[in-house]
Amino acid sequence: MKKIYILSAVLAAFSLQAQFTVTVQTPAEFKDKDAILYTLNGSKDIIVTKEQSKNNTWNFKYPGHYMGMMKVYFPTSNNMVTFISENKNVDIKLDIQNNKIKEVEYLDEVNNLMNRQQDGSQKKELILPALTQIKEYYKDNTEFGKALKEEIGRLSGTSNAIDAAQHPFISYYNTNYSKFLSNSADPAKKVTQDDIVNFLDKSNDMLESSSLLRPVLVAYLNSGGNTNVAGAVDTLLDRLKVETPRGQTVLSELIDIFDAYDMDEFKTKYLTLAKNLKCTITDRLATTLKSNANVEMGAAFPNIKFQSPANTSAKSLYDVKADKKIIVFWSSTCSHCESELPQLLAKYNDLKAKNIQIIGLSLDTDKNSYTQKIAAFPWINDSELRGWNSSYVDTYNVHATPTYFILDANNKIINKPDHVGNVLEYFKLK
Known part of the structure; x- marks a missing residue:
């Protein structure tokens, strides 16, 4: 029994040591009370905990070991601040203007260093080439020429070298971003598909929490061109073993990528593979399977409670009674929506005469922009x-706007149009 007590004490001590705190401070005029802490798994945010402010300070306690990207989201004002964890306390101070984040001050060593590294890398990648070109037009002995030469020298000396023992996540992120994603990468050291497969296979757990996974997968697909996408994906999944947690995360990311880029043939192929897996399914892949099942042809479109609906007294989507419903996900900042929704508007009365309801669900963040836009749309509108x-x-x-669904009177999906023209064609109004 004594050994068990000792082991319990050791585990408890380890747990306490592994725990770290994320502290976010804001000025008194910031009106939000609730905030949500997220970690990252591939490209998906994972909720850790929700906290309320005390004297405009939020303290989130993370109960375990974590190295990777994190964010705190303020749902009331739709503000967000991103940062990293190296399993050490995080301390952030926000400057607020008109209840929006104006500036972020990273007070802890890790995020302060990462911020400076990112700033230097961006300037080196984006500004240094331009300054080098401009230098050809100025002599070194002029005041501007001297300043230009000094800045080029400073940026050229900016280094991403980080002690991996002291800062494992920063080192991991910078090294692999430079190798696989940087525009300034040495052409002579161009990575191959085999290089990327090896990286995805042998990388440690920081891959999933780094935000690098999806862009590296896109780079992998692009590096082989369009000649044999399925072959490249099969090679990757065979190497990773699709039944493993990493294999399933990569499979989930690929399904989402194919969905976002309208690569329906490949999405169908690998979604079917995911559905037929006989192993224990990870939460990450289960989320992808569920969201796709929700919008399959013939599926009952999940109900949703309206937040502040316009042009209706209905409390939820299912409360809206019609022979058919057109659901459109859109945004006031979406250029395609700007051109497509007026076409719906032009046929609105014809649709209404056939007892067809339009329900617009907006992915806006700015209330004023959203409110101004829906003033022209007589159909049901709502937004979170x-x-x-x-x-x-x-x-x-939803991976893009606008996205359309057509439902029958029982809220079952009967059509998934790609464009507004397909919507009007379906109802013979084109």
């Missing part, structure tokens, strides 16, 4: 005003 943090995104598997 949380942008891509809206519940719509996962529930209805």
Whole structure:
């Protein structure tokens, strides 16, 4: 029994040591009370905990070991601040103007260093080439020429070298971003598909929490061109073993990528593979399977409670009674919506005469922009005003705006048009 007590004490001590705190401070005029802490798994944000402010300070306690990207989201004002964890306390101070984040001050060593590294890398990647070109037009002995030469020298000397023992996540992120994603990468050291497969296979757990996974997968697909996408994906999944947690995360990311880029043939192929897996399914892949199942042809479109609906007294989508419903996910900042929704508006009376209801669910964040836009739309409109943090995104598997669904009187999906022209064609109004 004594050994068990000792082991329990050791585990308890380890747990306490592993725990770290995320502290976010704001000025007194910031009106939000609630905030949500997220970690990252691939490209998906994972909720850790929700806290309320005390004297405009939020203290989040993370109960375990974590190295990777994190964010705190303020749902009331749709503000967000991103940062990293190296399993050490995080301390952030926000400057607020008109209840929006104006500036972020990273007070802890890790995020302060990461911020400076990112700033230097961006300037080196984006500004240094331009300054080098400009230098050809100025002599070194002029005041501007001297300043230009000094700045080029400073940026050229900016280094991403970080002691991996002291800062494992920063080192991991910078090294692999420079190798696989940086525009300034040495052409002579161009990575191959084999290089990327090896990286995805052998990388440690920081891959999933780094935000690098999806862009590296896109780079992998692009590096082989369009000649044999399925072959490249099969090679990758065979190497990773699709039944493993990493294999399932990569499979989930690929399904989402194919969905976002309208690569329906490949999405169908690998979604079917995911459905047929006989192993224990991870939460990450289960989320992808669920969101896709929600919007399959013939499926009952999940109900949603309206937040502040316009042009209706209905409390939820299912409360809206019609022979058919057109659901459109859109945004006031979406250029395609700007051109497509007026076409719906032009046929609105014809649709209404056939007892067809339009329900617009907006992925806006700015209330004024949203309110001004819906003033021209007589159909039912609603929004959570949380942008891509809206519940719509996962529930209805939305990857782009506008996205359309046509439902029957029983709220079953009977058509998934690609464009407004397909919507009007379906109802013979084109």
